[in-house]
Amino acid sequence: MTAVLTVLVCLGAVIGAVAGFFKKFTKTSFWGVTALLALLLERAIGAGVKKGSDGYGLAVIISTVAVLIIFSIIFFTLQKLLGKAVEARRRLSHYKNYDDVEENEELILNAVDNGDRRQYKKLLRKRKRIKDSGGLWGLLDGVFGAISGCLNGLVGVGAVVVCLLLFVDLTQLSFLTGAFGNVLASGGWLGLGTQLALDLPLVCLLSVSVRVGYNSGISSVLCFAVVLGLLVGFGYASWSIACSDACDGVVVGLKNGALSQVAGTLGDSVTYTVAKLIIAGIIFVFSLIIVIVVGMLLPKIMDRFRDNVVFSAVDGVMGAVVLCAVICMVMIALGGVAYTLNDLAFMEGFNRFAGQAHLGDGIYTYNPMAQVWAQLPLRGMFGNAQ
Numbered sequence: 001m002t003a004v005l006t007v008l009v010c011l012g013a014v015i016g017a018v019a020g021f022f023k024k025f026t027k028t029s030f031w032g033v034t035a036l037l038a039l040l041l042e043r044a045i046g047a048g049v050k051k052g053s054d055g056y057g058l059a060v061i062i063s064t065v066a067v068l069i070i071f072s073i074i075f076f077t078l079q080k081l082l083g084k085a086v087e088a089r090r091r092l093s094h095y096k097n098y099d100d101v102e103e104n105e106e107l108i109l110n111a112v113d114n115g116d117r118r119q120y121k122k123l124l125r126k127r128k129r130i131k132d133s134g135g136l137w138g139l140l141d142g143v144f145g146a147i148s149g150c151l152n153g154l155v156g157v158g159a160v161v162v163c164l165l166l167f168v169d170l171t172q173l174s175f176l177t178g179a180f181g182n183v184l185a186s187g188g189w190l191g192l193g194t195q196l197a198l199d200l201p202l203v204c205l206l207s208v209s210v211r212v213g214y215n216s217g218i219s220s221v222l223c224f225a226v227v228l229g230l231l232v233g234f235g236y237a238s239w240s241i242a243c244s245d246a247c248d249g250v251v252v253g254l255k256n257g258a259l260s261q262v263a264g265t266l267g268d269s270v271t272y273t274v275a276k277l278i279i280a281g282i283i284f285v286f287s288l289i290i291v292i293v294v295g296m297l298l299p300k301i302m303d304r305f306r307d308n309v310v311f312s313a314v315d316g317v318m319g320a321v322v323l324c325a326v327i328c329m330v331m332i333a334l335g336g337v338a339y340t341l342n343d344l345a346f347m348e349g350f351n352r353f354a355g356q357a358h359l360g361d362g363i364y365t366y367n368p369m370a371q372v373w374a375q376l377p378l379r380g381m382f383g384n385a386q
Contacts, residue, residue, distance in 0.1 A: 005161050005183065012157030013150045020149020024141045026083040032152030034071040035207035039199060041067050042359055057366030061332070064359050065206060065324055072210050072320065086134040086141050093135065159204045165189060166197045170349045197353045198360025202331065206324055213323030217315035219302035227295045234287040242280035251275045335363035336370055 020028050042064045049056055111119040134141060168176045169184055183189055241247055254275040255268075341347050342365070354364045 009154060009157045009161060012153035014153070016153025016156075017146045017150035020152070021142045021146035023145055023149070025144035025148055026079050026086065026141055028145050028148055029152065029211055030075045030148045031204070031207045031211045032155035033148050034068055034075065034210070035155050035204045036151055037071050038064055038067045038207065039196075039203045042199065042203060043195075045358070047358070051361065051366065055368075057362035058368040060359050060362035060366075061328060061368070064203065065328060068203075068207055068210050069317070069320060069324070072214060073317065076214065076316075082137065082141055082144070085137040089135045089137045155200075155204060159201050162193065162197055162200050165193065166353065170353075172349075194353055195356045198357040198364075202359050202363070206327060209323045209327045210320045213320035214316040216319050216323075217302075217312070218318035218322055219315050220299070220319065223295075223298045223302060226298060227291060230291045230294060234291065235284055238280040238284040238287060239276075241283055242276045247279055251279055254278060331363050332367060332369055336367040336372065339364050339367055339370065
C-alpha cells in the first residue's frame with residue numbers, strides 16, 4: 001500500500017506538471033506553491049515560538065495567513081509581469097510574421113479558386129506553423145507553469161493521502177487498518193506524517209481560500225450580501241404588509257373563501273395565519289422581481305469597476321482577506337469545540353496528532369477563544385473524562 005500511495009502522489013505531480021506546462025503559469029493557479037512555502041515557514045515559526053507562551057495560537061494563525069497572502073500577492077504580481085512580457089513578445093512575433101501570413105492567405109484563396117485541393121491542404125498546414133510566439137518568455141511561462149502545476153498536484157494529492165491516513169489512524173477500523181497497517185507503522189508516517197497530518201490539510205484549505213477570495217473579490221461578497229439582505233428585507237416587509245390593517249380585508253376574504261373548507265380542521269386562528277402567510281408569499285414573489293434585477297445588474301456594475309487595475313487589485317486582496325478570515329473563524333470554532341472534549345478517551349489519538357502540529361495545535365490546544373468554547377455544555381453528551 002505504501003508503494004500505491006507513493007505512485008498516486010507522483011502521478012498527481014506529473015499530471016500537474018504536464019497540465020501546467022501547456023496551460024502556462026500566467027493562466028494557472030499556484031495555490032500549491034503558496035501552501036508549501038507557507039507550510040515550511042509555519043513549521044519554522046511554530047518551532048521558534050514556545051507553545052506554552054501566551055497568544056501562541058493566535059500568533060501561528062495570523063502568521064500563517066499573512067505569509068499566504070504575501071506569497072499570493074508576489075505570485076499574482078509575477079503572473080501579471082510575465083503575462084505582459086509574453087504578450088509583448090507575441091505582438092512582435094505577429095508583426096514579423098505579418099507578410100508571411102498575408103501571402104499564405106492569398107495563396108490559399110488562389111488554391112480555392114483553382115480547385116487545387118492538394119495545394120489548399122498544404123497551405124493550411126503551413127498557416128498553422130506560422131503563429132505568434134512568446135519566445136523565451138513563452139518558454140519561461142511554460143516552465144513556471146509546469147513547476148506550479150507539479151507542486152499543485154504534489155501538495156493536493158499529498159493532502160488527500162494524509163487526510164486518508166489520519167482518518168484510518170484515528171478510527172482504527174479493522175478493514176482499513178488491515179489495508180494501511182504497513183503504512184501507519186512506517187517511519188515516514190510516524191515521523192513527518194504525524195507532524196503534517198493536521199497542518200498540511202489546514203494550510204491547503206487556507207491557501208485555496210486566498211486564491212478563491214482574490215479571484216472573486218470582495219465585490220462578489222458584497223453582491224451576495226446585498227441580494228441576501230434584500231431577500232430578508234422583502235420577506236420581513238411582505239409579512240408586515242400581510243399583517244397590516246390595509247390587508248386585513250383581503251386576508252379575511254381569503255380565509256372565508258378559498259380556505260373555508262380547511263377552517264373546520266385547522267381552526268379559525270390557524271386558518272387566519274395561513275391566509276396571512278399566503279398573502280405574504282404572493283407579495284414576496286412579486287418583490288423577487290426587484291431582487292432578480294439587482295442580482296443581475298450589480299455583478300455587471302462591479303465587473304466594470306474591476307476593469308480598473310487598482311480597484312481590481314484592492315478588491316482581490318480584500319476578498320482574499322475576508323474569505324480567509326471566515327475560514328479561520330470556522331477552524332477556530334471547530335478546534336475550540338473539539339478541545340472542550342480533549343480529556344475524553346476517544347480524543348486520545350487526536351491529541352497525539354495535535355501535539356505534533358503547529359497550526360493545528362494553535363487552533364486546538366491553544367485556541368484564541370478557548371474560554372468561550374469552554375462554556376458550551378458538550379461534556380455531558382460524551383461521558384466522563386478518562
